[in-house]
Amino acid sequence: MLHSINLLRTLSCYAIAIFHIRAFVHSHSDTVRLTFSASPGFHLFLAISGFILVYITRPDDTPLNFMMKRTVRIVPIYWTATTLALLLALARPWLFHEADTSLPSIISSYLFLPHYDLGGDIQPILFVGWTLGYIMLFYLLFSLSLFVPERVQVPAAILMTICVIAGARFLPAGAYREFYGDPILLEFAMGCIMGLSLRQKAVQDFVKATPMWPIGLVGIVGFAIAMNVTLPSWGRIAVYAVSSSLVVFACAGQDLFRKPLQNEFLAMGGKISYGIFLIHPLLMTAFGVTLFAITGNDWVATILMFATVLPLSSVLAYLSFRYFETPTNTWLRKSLRLSKLPPKAAREVKAEMGPTVV
Template identity: 75%
Template structure:
């Protein structure tokens, strides 16, 4: 959210420059995604059950936000200047498929949704691994991820080759490996007797170095993947095998994060255009964007989680007769049961 406010300001101001990079967050996001899928998968899950459970959590709010963004782009095109409202783009946006927008970026109508294209791919790959014996599931997920990258380069130039051939997908496989590592009893013993905060500090220092180097392609993976792995390993290890962080604000923040992710682009366009036109002062407009958008998005995300996301998810799970058992911490770990996530 802060990064996209920054991007809007830079696009509309010649005098304000805000130094902030979202790169560490996205690389960390991919590593977490791989770990979480290992964490939540249950032995009794079937491929269809697993895929549907993930889909009913993602789709309702994304389709709702995409529909609002599409309406805004059709009625007020200047609110989403790069949005492609052609039929092919609309279909691709709703189905999480890569598609170039008017600015030649691979982004759906609700531009942040491009990351969900990767998430739905990961869900699909992981659901397919449930066809094989449990001990081969994670290696299969890793091999299929690498296979997607290699296979994409056999495609002709275009959105599919660029999107699915991005080496950043390796970081999802890395997250799966972290989940596999944390299942090992000797690693669990190591975590129990070793403070995790030094790994966090090293990871943060690694992110600082990666942002400074600002390499591309495989160089970007080489600089961002190691600190991402350290942070995921340290935080997961701390929560599972040492002392979990019990903080209500952090817990609620996690619950509403998906809403924040999808709602803030809708507000940035409306609020940003309004404050820049009304104030006539770039710095005042910038300050107002942060003051208005961050708390308003947070409130709307909370309301969305409580009154839309949770009820819709519950209703769809019941209607589709999906398993609603809480996920285990990590399969076969010998620790007290942890809360579901």
């Protein structure tokens, strides 16, 4: 079990939620100013996704089977959360005042296609869904990589990611060019590289003989630099990409080839992290508007937002995972006859690991 990676997934989603609450507070208050101005959560999210796809990909899987398994995991709750956001935007436009509720925007939101909202940002109706547009792209690239021989599947996925960035430059100016040409895609490629490196025996021997925490610490220092120093776009992405990959490498190496964390609470945190990611924008918007309206004090409203949105998002994410996501995923996999075999990478690692070290 990837307990350290699950902890990282949980922390990344909480970091994203905290960053969004901060942005909401700043847009509704002239007196409250929270010092942090960036979040590593998005960058970790993409790097983790790259590693996880390398870890779970079975080279003997079919492209369609692989794509369908990933799709049935993320689509049901995303479509549900998007529908709730759409209903709120239609009934109370001031809750999602930048959401574009036109038909093309609605279709694009459900299909993970990039488009501009009313504020000029590339965001769907449920604004956090922009990240999932990249995730669906990664799923597609990994599905396509299954057409080539096993030894080059992951390099092929990485190469296709780079080609997407380069190819987007030839598109007409607009949402597609801006979205798919964003160098943030390199963070996913870095996560893939970390996953690929951990398949190599020399790297595995290095991990078994070397404490992972200093590597993770270097990544954290990189986050601190990126969050507090003004850098050009490519420079900022480069620092985040390297920092995220180092943290992911350290956590994955600890889980796979050293003494993993033994904590079921962390495992559950990883399972509900996707729910936290999708649910917190709905609660933040509804609670935030209400709290700022009734308290009359911006600092009280801010404190209450953090005290209510984060724990309630966690509770609702747990309920969603147990009573909606898991049953839905199980039913869809059974109905579509999708494979239940564990990922080949997991089977191979389990066979090769042998005794773990501290």
